[in-house]
Amino acid sequence: MVSQALMLDAEEGELLKEPARIGKMGISEAKAFAALKSHSEAERRRRERINAHLATLRGLVPCTEKMDKATLLAAVISQVKELKKNALEACKDLLVPMDDDEVKVETYFDRTLHFKASICCDYRPELLSELQNAIDALPLKMVSTEISTLGSRLKNEFVLADRRNKNALDDAGAIQLLTNSIHQTLTSVLEKGSASPEYSPGTTLPNKRRRVTFFDSSSSSS
DNA sequence: ACTCAGGGCAAGGCCTAGGT
DNA sequence: ACCTAGGCCTTGCCCTGAGT
Numbered sequence: 001m002v003s004q005a006l007m008l009d010a011e012e013g014e015l016l017k018e019p020a021r022i023g024k025m026g027i028s029e030a031k032a033f034a035a036l037k038s039h040s041e042a043e044r045r046r047r048e049r050i051n052a053h054l055a056t057l058r059g060l061v062p063c064t065e066k067m068d069k070a071t072l073l074a075a076v077i078s079q080v081k082e083l084k085k086n087a088l089e090a091c092k093d094l095l096v097p098m099d100d101d102e103v104k105v106e107t108y109f110d111r112t113l114h115f116k117a118s119i120c121c122d123y124r125p126e127l128l129s130e131l132q133n134a135i136d137a138l139p140l141k142m143v144s145t146e147i148s149t150l151g152s153r154l155k156n157e158f159v160l161a162d163r164r165n166k167n168a169l170d171d172a173g174a175i176q177l178l179t180n181s182i183h184q185t186l187t188s189v190l191e192k193g194s195a196s197p198e199y200s201p202g203t204t205l206p207n208k209r210r211r212v213t214f215f216d217s218s219s220s221s222s
Numbered sequence: 223a224c225t226c227a228g229g230g231c232a233a234g235g236c237c238t239a240g241g242t
Numbered sequence: 243a244c245c246t247a248g249g250c251c252t253t254g255c256c257c258t259g260a261g262t
Contacts (some may be wrong), residue, residue, distance in 0.1 A: 035227085040252060042229065047250075068248060225262085236251080242244085 082124045095146055097153035102192070103186040105179050113162040113175065115140065119186045123154040124193050131156060140178075 059065045061148050064072050088098070090111045102120040108111065119131070128147075135142060142161040160182065 036253075039228085039254095043252075044232075044250095052252095070248090223262105226260085228258090228260105230257080231255090233253090233255105234251105235253105237249085239246100241246085241249090 018065055025106060063185050066120060095148045095155055095157055097150045098152070098157040099150060101190055103190055104181055105183045106187075107175060108159075108198055112141065113161075113178075114159040115179065116157070117160060117186060118155060118157040119183050119190055120153065120155040121190050127154065127193065128156075130192065131186075132190050134189050135160070138182060139186060140182075142163070 054069055054072060058067070058072060061072070061075050061079050064075055067075060097120050100120070101119070101122075105115055107115055107188045121127070135158065138160070140162055141157040143161045145156065145158045147154065149155075162178070
């Protein structure tokens with residue numbers, strides 16, 4: 001291999017040929033030398049990018065000045081988990097889309113039987129019309145609906161009412177049947193979305209190693 | 223299909239600071 | 243003085259996208 005004929009200049013930090021071979025470099029050797037040098041520089045830039053982002057993380061989490069890299073990452077992970085937990089707690093009773101897909105159905109009586117149903121999933125263009133069609137097919141009347149979005153996530157909450165009076169629906173079995181039916185309807189809309197890959201941002205790409213810059217960091221060298 | 227360049231990852235070597 | 247952990251550097255291997 002060419003690498004055995006190369007050595008590092010301690011002062012300049014540059015790759016050099018072995019002294020005896022300098023001056024006898026062929027074209028292919030010179031190309032390999034240039035490639036090795038450029039790879040070495042690229043690798044250095046990569047390390048600089050990583051270290052710049054680690055420095056940014058260090059600035060975001062308290063008491064990490066003296067931490068080694070692995071401990072720093074562990075501290076950041078635990079901090080992010082803590083923040084996510086707090087955020088979840090803070091928006092418990094608010095209509096805020098969460099990270100996990102979810103369908104919920106609850107029942108309550110307000111003179112007649114009501115269902116409070118919600119669906120939380122990734123937004124896709126046809127989602128709202130699919131929900132509309134699905135709910136129209138149910139033997140229920142839409143009382144209200146509320147939508148909120150966060151990034152690519154959407155949460156839609158519906159209140160549906162049964163026109164019959166309370167006595168007509170005293171049968172717990174019938175209520176359960178309707179509840180299941182609503183749940184099933186919303187779940188099928190949700191699953192339709194997760195089946196189409198173009199709207200699955202959470203999907204990982206194995207062996208995909210292209211660099212993606214998520215944000216510009218002022219401390220970054222890239 | 224093949225080649226090439228660019229980039230990511232991991233192994234191994236070297237250096238240094240801190241502990242014993 | 244010796245050991246060890248952590249960090250940096252070089253290098254080989256591999257993957258991917260672009261060009262031919």
